[in-house]
Amino acid sequence: METTIRSYDESLVVRKPYDVTTLGRYDTIFIYSEQSFPLPEHLEQQFITYEGRLILIGNIPETKNIWSSFETDGTVEIFSLQGEPMQSGLSIERVVPNKYLQTIVEGERYGDCYPYIVSNGYDIYYVASTRVEGLKQYTFNRLLNNLYQNQSGHPAFIRLEGIDATSDVEQLEAITQYLKSQHVPILLSVKLNPTKIKNHAFKQNKKLLQLLQSLQQDGARIILNTSISNMDWAIRYLAHQKLYPFAIETEDLTFSYERYKQIQHYSNLYFGPLTSSHIGKVQHILPSTIDGLPNLTLYPETLGFVQQNETSIFRTWQHKLQLLIELPASVLSISYHPYLGVDPLKEVVQKMNQTSGIQWIQWDEYETTVQNETMAIAFSKDRTIQVTKTKPFYDQWLYLWENKTTETVLWILVGLVATFVTLFIFYIVRMRMRLRKRLFRERSS
Numbered sequence: 217m218e219t220t221i222r223s224y225d226e227s228l229v230v231r232k233p234y235d236v237t238t239l240g241r242y243d244t245i246f247i248y249s250e251q252s253f254p255l256p257e258h259l260e261q262q263f264i265t266y267e268g269r270l271i272l273i274g275n276i277p278e279t280k281n282i283w284s285s286f287e288t289d290g291t292v293e294i295f296s297l298q299g300e301p302m303q304s305g306l307s308i309e310r311v312v313p314n315k316y317l318q319t320i321v322e323g324e325r326y327g328d329c330y331p332y333i334v335s336n337g338y339d340i341y342y343v344a345s346t347r348v349e350g351l352k353q354y355t356f357n358r359l360l361n362n363l364y365q366n367q368s369g370h371p372a373f374i375r376l377e378g379i380d381a382t383s384d385v386e387q388l389e390a391i392t393q394y395l396k397s398q399h400v401p402i403l404l405s406v407k408l409n410p411t412k413i414k415n416h417a418f419k420q421n422k423k424l425l426q427l428l429q430s431l432q433q434d435g436a437r438i439i440l441n442t443s444i445s446n447m448d449w450a451i452r453y454l455a456h457q458k459l460y461p462f463a464i465e466t467e468d469l470t471f472s473y474e475r476y477k478q479i480q481h482y483s484n485l486y487f488g489p490l491t492s493s494h495i496g497k498v499q500h501i502l503p504s505t506i507d508g509l510p511n512l513t514l515y516p517e518t519l520g521f522v523q524q525n526e527t528s529i530f531r532t533w534q535h536k537l538q539l540l541i542e543l544p545a546s547v548l549s550i551s552y553h554p555y556l557g558v559d560p561l562k563e564v565v566q567k568m569n570q571t572s573g574i575q576w577i578q579w580d581e582y583e584t585t586v587q588n589e590t591m592a593i594a595f596s597k598d599r600t601i602q603v604t605k606t607k608p609f610y611d612q613w614l615y616l617w618e619n620k621t622t623e624t625v626l627w628i629l630v631g632l633v634a635t636f637v638t639l640f641i642f643y644i645v646r647m648r649m650r651l652r653k654r655l656f657r658e659r660s661s
Contacts, residue, residue, distance in 0.1 A: 217248055217273070217349060218358045218516065220356065223504035224364045228509055233259060233277075243268045246364065248579035250346050255277045269339040269363060270290045274346035275309065285316040288344070292330055294323030303530045308344040310334055313644060316480045319354045333359055351531075354539050356500045361544050368502070369573040370541060372548040374564065375487060375522070379554065385423045388554045391561055392431055398565050401579050402436035404428065404489070405465055408450040409442065410618075417619075418457050429458055435599060437462035439487050444468045444475065447482050449618050451588040456615050460593045460601050461586050462579065463487055463515075473508070479514040484584045489516045508511050521551045522560055532588065534567065541571055548574065549567070589612060 235281040288309040311331040321333040440461035442450040463485035519533040540546040590611035
């Protein structure tokens with residue numbers, strides 16, 4: 217919920233009701249509650265004269281007369297919103313209709329309609345459920361779009377997923393060549409796992425490595441996909457292959473504020489689902505930040521994965537696209553596995569290019585930084601990539617040690633040989649000095 221709202225208003229702050237002393241500083245207030253609670257008396261008095269917008273979500277707080285036009289009498293399970301069926305039923309608060317209420321979004325159950333989002337006509341709105349993921353996201357974003365008048369259109373991108381050292385070079389080359397021919401910016405999600413990289417190192421697939429380096433030089437950007445615990449190693453590993461991560465994606469999907477804080481330590485950009493429950497679902501529709509972490513931007517999955525066989529999928533990417541373009545502002549993002557080949561991708565690109573208001577995001581013009589313990593990688597608006605090693609010798613040693621490459625053995629041998637040569641030279645010099653002293657004594661006597 218917070219992520220969704222912050223994608224429209226980055227100044228959003230989250231507070232508990234008893235921690236709020238004055239309402240005058242806020243032009244929009246959201247009250248989110250999974251169970252009813254008495255509104256603090258000092259806030260109730262201020263709400264009487266409050267002139268901003270108010271959005272109530274979930275259970276309506278107990279109050280004497282501020283929002284008396286909103287009344288509920290239990291719950292009801294609905295199975296569609298605005299005529300769109302949902303994959304599973306949604307329990308909502310049952311709003312009691314009256315002459316003051318205007319229904320903005322309604323849900324249906326066996327032909328009966330129930331208000332889901334309502335307004336009293338005086339900048340007070342009520343959303344009858346705390347769940348806003350999936351299809352609920354579309355309807356909730358419709359309300360937010362109306363409130364904030366966001367007209368940013370439809371920024372779009374395609375993320376090529378699951379690229380690793382075993383990826384098929386010919387397939388990836390065919391797909392990226394097609395994207396370039398259609399002027400679609402290329403995002404490459406490169407997956408690294410330290411337990412597998414030793415057996416399937418990128419250096420062993422030189423054609424793939426050369427292709428990725430060439431694509432990067434032409435403006436493609438690399439998203440590093442690895443676990444948070446391996447992030448420092450993975451950034452270093454890619455950089456030593458002259459592949460520079462531009463953003464982060466991770467399979468660690470049990471997120472907390474501390475997890476996001478760790479991500480921000482490495483990167484300003486995060487792609488992918490927010491939690492495991494969001495995989496394949498709409499989570500938020502516009503890029504968002506997190507309270508307290510203003511430098512981290514979360515890019516959403518909206519259209520999800522393109523799959524070869526979509527007969528078992530409840531809502532295909534084409535269906536989601538139709539829902540998203542009905543909004544004044546939404547990101548259109550596709551995840552695509554290169555092993556599917558180029559033909560399904562052509563359908564995606566053609567369909568998206570036919571969408572009114574679409575703007576392919578030019579990632580190579582983004583200014584951002586990725587860093588780890590030993591280096592910083594800066595991406596500039598002029599498409600240049602600047603790598604600064606803050607600890608160059610330590611970086612080299614860590615890379616060799618972490619990856620246990622043959623270079624490690626060679627460096628150790630070089631060290632041993634150098635040590636031996638140094639000791640040998642020292643021994644020769646010492647022996648010569650002793651010999652000179654002996655000759656001097658003999659001549660003196």
